[in-house]
Amino acid sequence: MGRIVSPEAFLNPGDDVAVKKRLADAALNAAKSKGASYADVRIGRYLNQFVITREDKVQNIVNTESYGVGVRVIANGCWGFAAVVDVKSEAQMAKAAEDAVAIAKANAKLMKEPVQLAPQKGFGEVSWKAPIKKNAFEVPVKEKADLLLSVNAAAMANGANYVNSVMFLVNEQKYFASTDGSYIDQDVHRIWPIFNITAIDPKTGKFETRNALSAPMGMGYDYLQVNPKDKVTGVTTRYNMGYDMLEDATAGAKQAKEKLTAKSVEAGKYDLILDPSHLWLTIHESVGHPLELDRVLGYEANFAGTSFATLDKWQSKNFQYGSKQVNLVADKLQVGSLGAVGWDDEGVNTKKWDLVKDGVLVNYQAIRDQAHIIGEKESHGCCYADSWSSVQFQRMPNVSLAAGKTPLSVDDMIKDVKKGIYIIGDGSFSIDQQRYNFQFGGQLFYEIKDGKIVGMLKDVAYQSNTQEFWNSCVQVCDDKDYRLGGSFFDGKGQPSQSSAVSHGSSTARFNGVNVINTARKI
Amino acid sequence: MAILSKEEAKKIIDKVLALSTADEISVGLSGDRSGNIRYARNSVSTSGETTDLSLSVTSVFGKKSGTATINEFDDASLEKTVRRAEEIAKLAPDNPEYMPMLGPQQFLETKSFAESTAAINPDFRAQAAFNSIDPCIKKNLTAAGFLQDSAGFSAMGNNKGLFGYNRATSVDFSITVRTADGTGSGYVARDYNDASKLDTKSATEVAMQKALASVNTKALEPGKYTVILEPTAGVDLLQNMMRSMDARNADEGRSFLGKKGGGTRLGEKLFDERVTIYSDPMNLEIPGSPFSGDGRPQEKVTWIEKGVVKNMYYSRFWAQKQGVKATPPPSGFIFEGGNESLADLIKGTEKGILVTRFWYIRAVDPQTLLYTGLTRDGTFYIENGQIKYPVKNFRFNESPVIMLNNVEAIGKPVRASGNLIPPLKIRDFTFTSLSDAV
Numbered sequence: 001m002g003r004i005v006s007p008e009a010f011l012n013p014g015d016d017v018a019v020k021k022r023l024a025d026a027a028l029n030a031a032k033s034k035g036a037s038y039a040d041v042r043i044g045r046y047l048n049q050f051v052i053t054r055e056d057k058v059q060n061i062v063n064t065e066s067y068g069v070g071v072r073v074i075a076n077g078c079w080g081f082a083a084v085v086d087v088k089s090e091a092q093m094a095k096a097a098e099d100a101v102a103i104a105k106a107n108a109k110l111m112k113e114p115v116q117l118a119p120q121k122g123f124g125e126v127s128w129k130a131p132i133k134k135n136a137f138e139v140p141v142k143e144k145a146d147l148l149l150s151v152n153a154a155a156m157a158n159g160a161n162y163v164n165s166v167m168f169l170v171n172e173q174k175y176f177a178s179t180d181g182s183y184i185d186q187d188v189h190r191i192w193p194i195f196n197i198t199a200i201d202p203k204t205g206k207f208e209t210r211n212a213l214s215a216p217m218g219m220g221y222d223y224l225q226v227n228p229k230d231k232v233t234g235v236t237t238r239y240n241m242g243y244d245m246l247e248d249a250t251a252g253a254k255q256a257k258e259k260l261t262a263k264s265v266e267a268g269k270y271d272l273i274l275d276p277s278h279l280w281l282t283i284h285e286s287v288g289h290p291l292e293l294d295r296v297l298g299y300e301a302n303f304a305g306t307s308f309a310t311l312d313k314w315q316s317k318n319f320q321y322g323s324k325q326v327n328l329v330a331d332k333l334q335v336g337s338l339g340a341v342g343w344d345d346e347g348v349n350t351k352k353w354d355l356v357k358d359g360v361l362v363n364y365q366a367i368r369d370q371a372h373i374i375g376e377k378e379s380h381g382c383c384y385a386d387s388w389s390s391v392q393f394q395r396m397p398n399v400s401l402a403a404g405k406t407p408l409s410v411d412d413m414i415k416d417v418k419k420g421i422y423i424i425g426d427g428s429f430s431i432d433q434q435r436y437n438f439q440f441g442g443q444l445f446y447e448i449k450d451g452k453i454v455g456m457l458k459d460v461a462y463q464s465n466t467q468e469f470w471n472s473c474v475q476v477c478d479d480k481d482y483r484l485g486g487s488f489f490d491g492k493g494q495p496s497q498s499s500a501v502s503h504g505s506s507t508a509r510f511n512g513v514n515v516i517n518t519a520r521k522i
Numbered sequence: 523m524a525i526l527s528k529e530e531a532k533k534i535i536d537k538v539l540a541l542s543t544a545d546e547i548s549v550g551l552s553g554d555r556s557g558n559i560r561y562a563r564n565s566v567s568t569s570g571e572t573t574d575l576s577l578s579v580t581s582v583f584g585k586k587s588g589t590a591t592i593n594e595f596d597d598a599s600l601e602k603t604v605r606r607a608e609e610i611a612k613l614a615p616d617n618p619e620y621m622p623m624l625g626p627q628q629f630l631e632t633k634s635f636a637e638s639t640a641a642i643n644p645d646f647r648a649q650a651a652f653n654s655i656d657p658c659i660k661k662n663l664t665a666a667g668f669l670q671d672s673a674g675f676s677a678m679g680n681n682k683g684l685f686g687y688n689r690a691t692s693v694d695f696s697i698t699v700r701t702a703d704g705t706g707s708g709y710v711a712r713d714y715n716d717a718s719k720l721d722t723k724s725a726t727e728v729a730m731q732k733a734l735a736s737v738n739t740k741a742l743e744p745g746k747y748t749v750i751l752e753p754t755a756g757v758d759l760l761q762n763m764m765r766s767m768d769a770r771n772a773d774e775g776r777s778f779l780g781k782k783g784g785g786t787r788l789g790e791k792l793f794d795e796r797v798t799i800y801s802d803p804m805n806l807e808i809p810g811s812p813f814s815g816d817g818r819p820q821e822k823v824t825w826i827e828k829g830v831v832k833n834m835y836y837s838r839f840w841a842q843k844q845g846v847k848a849t850p851p852p853s854g855f856i857f858e859g860g861n862e863s864l865a866d867l868i869k870g871t872e873k874g875i876l877v878t879r880f881w882y883i884r885a886v887d888p889q890t891l892l893y894t895g896l897t898r899d900g901t902f903y904i905e906n907g908q909i910k911y912p913v914k915n916f917r918f919n920e921s922p923v924i925m926l927n928n929v930e931a932i933g934k935p936v937r938a939s940g941n942l943i944p945p946l947k948i949r950d951f952t953f954t955s956l957s958d959a960v
Contacts, residue, residue, distance in 0.1 A: 003591045004578070006610050058615045081570070085593070103569075110648075112565050145615065162774060200775045205782030207775060207889060299562045301666035302698040305881075305898075308958065391568060430882045430917075432896045437917055437957035439894050441886060461886060461894070463917065463955050494560050494668040516954060520890040522778060522792075522923040 005065045007049065010137040014045045014067075014173055017185050021125070024177035026090035027071045030097035032179065036073035036104070038117060039097065040178035040346060043069050043087070044388035047137060047171040053148040054164045055156060061141055068388040069093065073100045077114025079369075080104025083389040118371035118379050120348055122181025128342025129187040131335060132220030136169045136191055139221050147224070148193075151249045155197050158253035161207075165195035165249075168216070168488060170500075174345070182347040190338055190500055191223050192216035192488045193245050199256035208259035208458070210252040211443055213277050213425050214243045216488040216500060218338045232481070234410060235446055235453055236424060238277055240483050241336055255444060255456075262456040265445070267517045271420035272462060272510045273413060278442050279401065280485025280503035281426040286466040287321075287328050288399040288503065290435035291355050292492075293364040293373065303494050305433025308466065309361060314374070319361040322470030325508075327402035328356040330365060332381055337502035338486050339382075339398040346392055348381035355399065359471070367394045386497040393493060398486075400504035404476035410507045413475055420448035421460060421515065426485070428461065439463045441518070459519040469510060477506035524553040524573040524674065525640070528687040531677035534577070534595065539681050541604040544581035544611060546623045547681050548817075551577050554674025555640075559647040562666040564655050569647060581607040585620040588613070619839040626683040627819050629812035632803045636716035639691035640673035646717075647671075653723040654697055663730055667697040671717060678817055686813045693717045698899060699729040700960075701737055706912075707960050708732025709879050709899035711754050713939060715809055732878060732900035736912040741956055742903065744916060748874035749951040750867050750904070753936050753943040755877040755897075761941060762883070763891055763922040764799065764855050767825060769834035773844065778891045778923060779834065786834065793829040793926040800824040801852030807937050814850035823849055829926075859944030862933040867947050869907040870931065874947070876902040876909060880918070891921045896957050915960075916953035925951065 015023075024041040031039035050062040068085040071093070082099035084092050136144075148165040155163040172188040193214050200207045213236075217223045223243055230242035236251055237244075274282065289295065290307040298306055313319035322328075332339050332350030343349055346368055354362050366374055367383040385392035414422065425443025432438070445457040464472075486502035526534070535549045553575035560568045578591045581604065588610025592603040650669050658665040671693040679685040696711040708729040714720055763778075772779035772786040779787045802822040803810035812820055816838065824832045833849055841848030868876060878900035886892040897915045904910065925948050933945035 003576075003593070004589050004610075006590075006606065006613070057618055059617070059619075061614065079568075081568075083572075106644075107566060107569070110566050162776065198776050202775070202783060205775065205780060207780070209888075297563070298664065298666065298700070299567060301562055301664070301700060302560075302668055302696055305959070306700075306704070389572075428884050428886045428894065430884045430894045430896070432915065432917075432957040432959035433881055433898055434959035436959050437896065437915075437955060439886075439917060439919075439955075459887075461919075465958070495558060495670065514955075516919065518886045518892055518919065520887065520892050520921055520924065522890045522921060 003065055005063050007063050007141050009065055010047050020175040021177065021183055023087060023090060023093050024175065024183065027093040027097040028177060028179055030094035031071065031073045031101055034098055034101040036075045036101050038074040038179055040072050040176065041069060042345060042385065042388055043175040045173040046387060049137065049169040051141065051144045051148060051167040053145065053152060055152050055162065056149060058145045066387060069096060070385065070388045071096045071100045072391065073097065073104050074115050074117065075101045075104035076108035078104045078108035078111045079115060080107060081391045115369050116372045118368045118377065120180050120368060120379065123184065124181065125183040127185040130189045130218055130340070132189050133222035134220045136189065136221040137171055147245065151195060151245050154246050155195065155249040155253040158250050159199060159257045160197045160253040161200045162198040163195055168192040176343065176345065176347055178347045180347060184343045184347060186341055186343065188341060189218065189220050190216060190488065191219055191221065193224060193243065195249055195252065197249065197252045197256045199260055201260045206260060208256050210256040210259065211425060212252065213238055213248055213443065214245065215277070215485045216338060217336055217484065218340050218502070219336050235422065236444060238275065238424065238483065258456055259458050262458040264519050265457045265460045265515060265517050267515060269512045270515045271417045272513045273417065273420055273422040273448065273507060274510065275424040275507050276483040276505045277425050277485055278423045279505045279508060281429055282440055283399060283401055283503045283505060284487060285429060285431045286435060286438055286469065287355065288396045288501070290466065291364050292394055292396060293366045293370045294394045296364060297373070304492055308434045308436050314361050314364065317360065320359050320471060321356045321361045321467060322359045323473045324359045325404065325476055326356055326359045326470050326473050328399060329402055330355050330380065330397045330399050332397045334398050334502065334504070337398045337484055338500035339502055344381040344383045345385050346383040348379045348383065350381040353380060365394060365397060370394065384499050386499060390497050395492065395499045396490065396501045398502045398504070401476060401508060403479035403482045403506040406478065408475060408477045410477055410481060413477060413507060413509055414448055414453065415451040417448045418450055421457060422446040422448055422453060436465050438466065459517050460515060461518050462513050462515050464513055469513065472510045472512060473508055474511050475509040479506065481506040524555045524575050525689065526553060526675060531675065531687055532679070532685060535677060535679040538577070538579060538600050538604060539679060541601055542581065542681060544583055544608050546582040548580045548623055548678065549577065549680070550678045552674060552676040554672050556670065556672035557642065557647060558668065558670035559651050560668045561651050561655060564659050564665050566651055569644065571644065577603065579603050579607040581611045583611050585616040585618065586611050586614045587617060587620065621838040621842065623680045623682045624684050624817045627686070627817060629686050629819050630804055630821065632688065632809045632812050633806060634715055634809040634811065635689035636691045639671055639693050639715065639717040642671045642717055650722045654726040657723065657726055658699055658730060661730060662702050663733055664700045664702060665697060665726065667695070669695045684817050686817065688811050690811065691715050693720055695720055695722055695725060697726050697729045699726065699733040701733055705960055706733040706737035707899045708736060713937060736900050739912045739914045741914045744953045744955050746950040746952055748871065748930065748947065748949045750871060750874055750876045751946045751948065752864060752878055753938040753945055755880050756946050757938040757941055757943045758880055758883050759893060759922040759925065760857060760943060761855065761939065762893065764825065766891060767834045769836045770840040772834060778889065779831065788831050788834060791830045792923060793826060794929040795829040796929055796932055797826055797829050797926050798858040799826040800856050801854065802856060805856060807942055808854045808856070808940055810853040818848060818850045820850065820852060823852065854940040856942040857935055857944055859932045859935045862931065864933060864945040867931055867933050867945050868904055868909065871904045871907060871947065874904045875913065876904055886919065891923050892919060893921065894919045915957040917955045917957055918952060919954045920952045
């Protein structure tokens with residue numbers, strides 16, 4: 001994570017761009033002089049602040065900063081990488097570049113095929129800043145702790161027995177330079193405020209929980225500015241680009257209590273109405289991961305697994321991933337999303353592309369050394385490393401379900417459902433290593449009978465198969481209902497790296513999905 | 523040098539302690555050299571080595587504490603770090619659950635360091651990968667594996683007189699072998715403190731056998747089956763259960779060990795009487811650290827004895843509040859077993875399913891410790907004591923608490939992910955759906 005610092009250290013702007021350019025050039029020149037055919041340099045300053053509370057106590061405040069450089073080269077057709085902490089001199093940069101070239105040359109002896117890098121034009125000296133309105137690192141820690149304590153108090157006042165709340169804040173200050181002639185300075189911000197409320201029935205010894213309906217966002221502290229236009233009302237309030245944490249905790253405490261006496265679901269087939277606060281995770285697991293090209297090719301076989309979405313299915317041009325209503329889009333541009341940047345971690349300008357169009361599998365997620373495998377001339381721009389000390393590799397861009405083209409509200413969608421369950425918020429999740437069979441829980445489950453919500457359910461999880469599930473999608477609400485969810489800590493690789501990614505959707509309906517009852521006695 | 527001797531570490535820690543102006547100060551000093559090699563599609567994809575040495579200072583005024591870390595060791599940097607920790611402490615809110623630092627402690631001398639592991643270099647890793655990839659290439663199979671090793675030390679000291687020092691090594695290896703057409707897959711994982719015990723070739727050969735034996739699967743109906751869980755399959759569920767034995771959560775009523783009407787299930791028989799689980803940092807197969815992160819000594823603790831919950835682990839704050847001994851959570855668990863091998867358990871099974879590995883295990887209900895997940899990389903049907911044919915993978919929904927009430931047989935424990943876990947034969951294990959994944 002980096003060294004622990006005082007919050008004031010976050011206000012230090014870090015090294016000037018001119019200094020970074022000088023350092024980067026030292027590495028690029030050294031790499032070339034040692035025989036590298038390509039080199040890139042990432043100078044990264046990573047700031048993290050975590051504020052952790054329970055009930056009326058601040059349990060911990062963690063402030064960390066990590067600064068260093070990663071140099072990646074191609075020499076003798078093979079990748080090599082070296083990293084240095086707290087870089088200060090050009091000599092250190094040159095040494096890192098030389099180490100990377102030496103590793104590349106050593107690895108080249110075991111190489112089967114030389115790296116084929118998709119061409120990329122240089123962009124000169126450019127920059128990108130997340131369009132935040134309020135830098136969370138400039139907000140005093142006390143203000144954040146006080147907000148969380150007030151959230152906890154609201155939960156306790158509304159029937160919670162226990163409440164934990166946390167605020168995660170991240171700022172990545174990244175400088176990228178390559179032998180292609182790019183010098184890219186970027187400033188990325190992320191925020192994720194969460195809580196977990198527990199309600200206990202002392203008579204039965206049973207407990208239930210309700211987690212926050214917030215989303216991790218590529219935003220500043222402005223995500224916590226309450227604005228009525230960001231609220232989606234209905235059976236419970238959900239949030240768009242602004243989160244009312246106090247309101248959600250108040251509702252959450254009442255709902256955790258309500259869950260204690262909710263009806264236990266009867267297992268069987270139901271039509272599911274899935275809210276964006278829930279559906280993001282199903283998209284992430286059953287669309288985002290299986291369409292990572294490195295998984296498809298077998299590079300993740302020993303850990304995360306491979307993929308059912310094999311190249312022959314894509315080549316057939318008629319693999320029906322989902323129904324005609326299903327359009328799944330990869331997007332590294334989406335404002336406020338976790339994946340949005342100007343350029344990826346190998347200097348490729350970001351873009352938006354189709355993965356599944358009208359239900360048919362049309363593309364994957366590929367980076368520069370993979371583009372040729374799927375016959376593309378350029379990278380998709382979705383390469384990422386979680387630190388200056390990690391090697392960049394293919395990571396999931398934002399992958400989202402496009403909103404329905406026909407006007408449709410959630411209320412209208414529910415009206416047509418005879419026997420269904422409306423699921424809000426993400427819960428337990430599990431999927432096999434080729435991404436066929438999955439099981440998902442949730443936070444709130446409402447029973448739908450003959451077009452009406454009739455009450456709360458509990459002990460609900462649904463099981464399906466990716467292709468079957470997406471082909472059972474019969475309706476997607478229009479763009480008025482479109483919201484982002486996402487993962488703040490998505491793991492991949494060995495050693496594991498973490499990345500943050502958003503998934504947007506409008507509420508969608510899936511017919512005849514298998515629901516199980518998860519209640520047990522011990 | 524990333525691995526300091528006890529004397530070198532103590533000298534630095536004492537120097538830092540002397541710089542303190544706070545009520546209390548504790549210093550942690552640790553360093554390691556770690557390396558890894560990763561391969562896939564029968565070719566090395568990444569490899570690397572890093573060394574790290576870092577010092578962490580926690581200063582306390584009253585109930586306010588602050589921490590600062592540094593990886594430079596000149597006098598000025600040490601002084602700066604102590605002052606920084608003190609500044610952060612002064613600005614911090616009071617922690618009402620703060621516990622004063624511990625005084626001198628007696629620590630066991632555990633055998634957690636092996637020279638063979640400390641001596642690992644890039645050539646060793648490349649050879650280990652070659653020994654795993656080469657047999658796969660010769661049989662037209664595809665290997666994907668990962669080896670990581672670490673050798674390091676950790677030391678801690680405070681101004682109440684506590685000092686602890688320990689050296690530890692570890693090596694972890696895992697290999698997935700797939701048939702060229704992707705219809706068969708096998709997996710093996712090994713972990714040791716002592717790298718001289720690691721043989722990547724023989725481990726890979728087991729994964730190869732499983733890959734070849736797992737093609738042409740038959741689909742069985744989901745339902746309740748007698749299963750034999752290899753230690754690699756059983757370890758995650760058992761470890762998840764043992765990590766849920768925090769006393770505070772139980773006292774607060776939000777744990778499987780919470781009791782109706784309040785209190786905990788300490789002393790209750792929750793499992794089959796053949797179930798005994800303990801921890802022991804002196805165990806030579808899984809030697810642990812002699813101290814926990816906050817300086818409490820690690821010692822032998824029996825957690826479950828003949829099915830009865832005997833101990834739960836406590837934070838120091840919660841133990842003081844409850845007036846009990848503050849037993850820390852251990853690093854690894856030892857599940858007592860018998861002498862039967864995995865092969866013996868298979869031989870003694872009329873009808874059942876052999877599970878190599880579980881995957882993507884996630885909690886479904888913390889109240890009952892219900893977990894879901896899937897079988898992976900080698901699932902086989904057993905009939906009349908013999909493996910008959912490979913079966914399609916299943917999704918399960920099962921609680922380790924229920925599982926340990928349905929024990930048919932317990933084999934001889936072997937090391938798995940830092941624990942000693944026997945192969946387990948369990949009846950009525952709940953599979954809820956089929957997966958097409960290989």
